[in-house]
Amino acid sequence: GAGVSQTPSNKVTEKGKYVELRCDPISGHTALYWYRQSLGQGPEFLIYFQGTGAADDSGLPNDRFFAVRPEGSVSTLKIQRTERGDSAVYLCASSRRQGSYEQYFGPGTRLTVT
Amino acid sequence: RKEVEQDPGPFNVPEGATVAFNCTYSNSASQSFFWYRQDCRKEPKLLMSVYSSGNEDGRFTAQLNRASQYISLLIRDSKLSDSATYLCVVAGNTGKLIFGQGTTLQVKP
Numbered sequence: 001g002a003g004v005s006q007t008p009s010n011k012v013t014e015k016g017k018y019v020e021l022r023c024d025p026i027s028g029h030t031a032l033y034w035y036r037q038s039l040g041q042g043p044e045f046l047i048y049f050q051g052t053g054a055a056d057d058s059g060l061p062n063d064r065f066f067a068v069r070p071e072g073s074v075s076t077l078k079i080q081r082t083e084r085g086d087s088a089v090y091l092c093a094s095s096r097r098q099g100s101y102e103q104y105f106g107p108g109t110r111l112t113v114t
Numbered sequence: 115r116k117e118v119e120q121d122p123g124p125f126n127v128p129e130g131a132t133v134a135f136n137c138t139y140s141n142s143a144s145q146s147f148f149w150y151r152q153d154c155r156k157e158p159k160l161l162m163s164v165y166s167s168g169n170e171d172g173r174f175t176a177q178l179n180r181a182s183q184y185i186s187l188l189i190r191d192s193k194l195s196d197s198a199t200y201l202c203v204v205a206g207n208t209g210k211l212i213f214g215q216g217t218t219l220q221v222k223p
Contacts, residue, residue: 031209042201042213056208091157101146101205105157
């Protein structure tokens with residue numbers, strides 16, 4: 001079956017611009033996670049959704065970052081006033097249910113802020 | 115101090131060698147433990163879960179020591195295809211995963 005998909009695969013934007021990154025989880029997975037991975041580091045947790053609600057957004061670095069999941073399936077990560085330090089691979093993962101730790105990752109969106 | 119610490123390596127070993135990776139974690143309330151594998155420019159994939167009793171999957175053995183807050187992964191009879199970054203991961207009760215920096219393994223012919 002289809003895995004987690006993310007679009008775009010690559011995004012280059014100028015400092016100060018707004019970007020949206022999309023994640024399509026595996027069908028039927030109720031939990032959705034966003035992580036960010038910088039070069040040479042492990043993924044870093046950003047936010048977690050159970051259904052439509054953000055159950056834990058403690059990893060969002062500041063208020064320029066926001067994520068939504070309005071219908072409990074597709075999620076969008078939104079970054080306002082991008083900075084060069086936001087450059088990273090943004091990974092989305094989904095799992096069958098809350099607390100189920102087998103998370104399936106998408107291929108990521110590589111964001112470059114120039 | 116990072117919540118999950120790993121030696122980044124790289125570990126360069128010949129085919130057929132046995133190699134061991136270690137990891138320590140700081141949060142004693144952590145409930146679940148995993149090793150993920152990540153190939154270059156690819157997403158992480160679950161390699162195996164780690165239990166206090168230890169668990170084995172073919173050439174791979176994982177061990178957890180809760181008292182020392184220490185996790186290990188042993189790879190026997192290394193193959194060229196084992197070359198990758200191995201990520202040590204801990205989780206609390208929400209499903210949020212905390213990753214280590216990763217340890218890079220390069221298996222040489």
